[in-house]
Amino acid sequence: MAQFTLVSGSVGLITLQNPPVNALSAATRQGIVDMMNKALNDPEVKSVVVCGQNRIFCGGADIKEFGTKISGPPLIPTIHTIEATNKPVVAAIEGSALGGGLELALGCHYRIAHSKARLGLPEVTLGLLPAIGGSQRLPRLIGVPAAIELITTGRHITAAEALQLGLVDHVTRSSTVDEAIKFAQSVEGKSLDSRRISNYPCPHLPDLDAVFEGVMQEVRQKAHGAIAPIACVQAVRAAATLPYLEGMEIERQLMETLFTSSQARALQYTFFAQRAVSRWSMPSGARWDTSMPKPVHKAAVIGLGTMGRGITVALAQAGLSVVAVETQEKQLKEAKLVVSGILERAAQRRGMAPTLAKITYSHDIRAVADVDLVIEAVFEDEALKEKVFQQLSAVCKPGTFLCTNTSSLDVDHLASLTHNPELVVGMHFFAPAHVMKLLEVVYGSKSSPEALATVMQLGKRMGKVSVAVGNCWGFVGNRMLKPYMEQAFYLLEEGATPELVDQALVEFGFPMGVFRMSDLSGTDVYWKIRKEAEPVGASGQEARVRKGLRYSPLGDLLCEQGRFGQKTGQGWYQYDKPGSRVARPDPWVHNFLEEYRARHGLVARRIDHAEVLERCLYSLINEGFRILEEGIAAGPEDIDMIYVFGYGWPKHRGGPMFYASMVGLAKILERLEHYHRAHPDVPFMQPCSLLRKLVTCGSPPVHKWKDVIKKIHSQL
């Protein structure tokens, strides 16, 4: 797992060998220990270069080993030995030096990086902190403010930024290993006293207490309940205030707490789940590794409203030529300005030229005749989308993939209007489409594996976390949102306020609660969807039972008052002016709720945060089980990544299905049964049979659910 070679007569070259990213598994750590001992004890070796196989230095500790019984030697003593030796040790960094990989490099006396290398301490994203001395060495090398920023965000930085910060000594465009070998020879026999980072004093900061107080406040606010960022600040504070060895002891203690935390398990699950969703499969058995995507060089976007503009930016930034079509002249002009502005600002930030020339604008749909793929992003109106699909089917060249950016309409229906339904796929983007990471890719009953493979690959090119799901109302994300929102309305009927419900959800870790979110996206969005799904009757009708089931008309009544949320300055909250982002509790809403309860003879009762969470989240989770049972999502990871990357589900809770497994499936089942007994007219509370089966099977861990589902399907 590590190889030793004597090169240029005096340099011991140690190469980490653990593909694909040379992670520090037990065997790799053992290899490093053995090869380093060999190099340091060999009198012929006067200097050492450490590098990684396959042009990647090291991706850090082996994440697969976390959560298992860890064997093999720890690296801290070896890094101390490296730092203490009188033979110069040079890290030759190509590809990535992340986490434990960078910590190993920080123990070396010199660091030389390739210009394309990326460096960082991303442990915080896995619920951990840099615990092989990284939290103690980095602030000593680059100062407290820069170290805190890197360690608490886990950001990967370029070699150029690393050079600027003083994290690396030299950046090269040629062979990093060759340069490192030459450099190592040039410093053989020279004093290394000034190169041992653990001996450095932490650069002085006036008013340290105030700095850390400010930082802690900021980090807490951004963490939404995650504990690792807080521990990272505490560890850096130890570096800034204590001698190195005492700081190392604090680092160890903090890591001990984090390592076994449920948050670390959730974040590590998310790391692998994010990668697992790219290995999609369809109920037909078609899979990511047996289906060939078609090349897409030129794409078109139809409709340049908010979504269409964002999609155009995302496509251009992915390097595609784009034809952007909008029939209304005024909207087209405005879109051109907005899209160019976004691309110019993004290019400026990256120090690159904007990709404006990649986009051609047209008001004529015939301009898409020669593109490889079209994304329709017109207003969410079925008749309009039907018309566009019929037109596209007539004007596009044979083989063009036709995609619809819909959040709720039937992909199969739109496909049925085209000559080639196998080329039709749903692409559900999230606003703003060039920023949000999630792309729900919806295959219809006729979509070909090739069409799905092409769209999934396009999503990857756009930097999205793309999740393939089957076609049903609301797909996965919005379908699960329905019971969640419904429960929030019922809670208002029973005595809660929007603030109470939102506060419970924010404390859970969501960036905002359901009512604040609804105000932000427009309360009328779901009103329109509700009305389309089931006509709710005349304005002012407020029957609380529809088709024999419980229904809350509260959202409809609010919309009938023209309170469409942030954009109108009034919704579930009040705002200083239309468009303002500062939401304040609104006495009008409280009054509206009291009058509503009085009209219906409802007596308000005290509702606590636990009830809010159980009812909103467990009903959403229950729907997730139904989605799995029906095969709409291939596995729990798909649902979880949709919620983490598209719906603000806190990453440190791993997604709704992972969260369910952490709470315990038996408990979720028991609480759903309890609420269903209390509200038999709410079908979303009726426990899904898959949940019951999983509990009967002993509540297997989340990665085993697919086996149970497969077994159920094979018995059908």
Ligand SMILES: CCC[C@H](O)CC(=O)SCCNC(=O)CCNC(=O)[C@H](O)C(C)(C)COP(=O)([O-])OP(=O)([O-])OC[C@H]1O[C@@H](n2cnc3c(N)ncnc32)[C@H](O)[C@@H]1OP(=O)([O-])[O-]
């Ligand atoms: C006591 C310890 C203290 C210490 O401070 C803690 C740490 O170091 S914590 C660690 C801190 N380090 C990090 O957080 C770095 C995490 N890694 C990354 O950020 C990216 O993988 C990297 C940038 C390296 C390459 O990106 P890319 O080129 O787009 O490639 P990709 O992302 O698709 O990965 C390819 C395959 O490698 C797999 N795999 C990757 N890393 C690890 C790992 N460390 N381990 C195991 N496996 C790992 C990955 O799952 C995938 O497998 P598969 O089966 O093919 O799906």
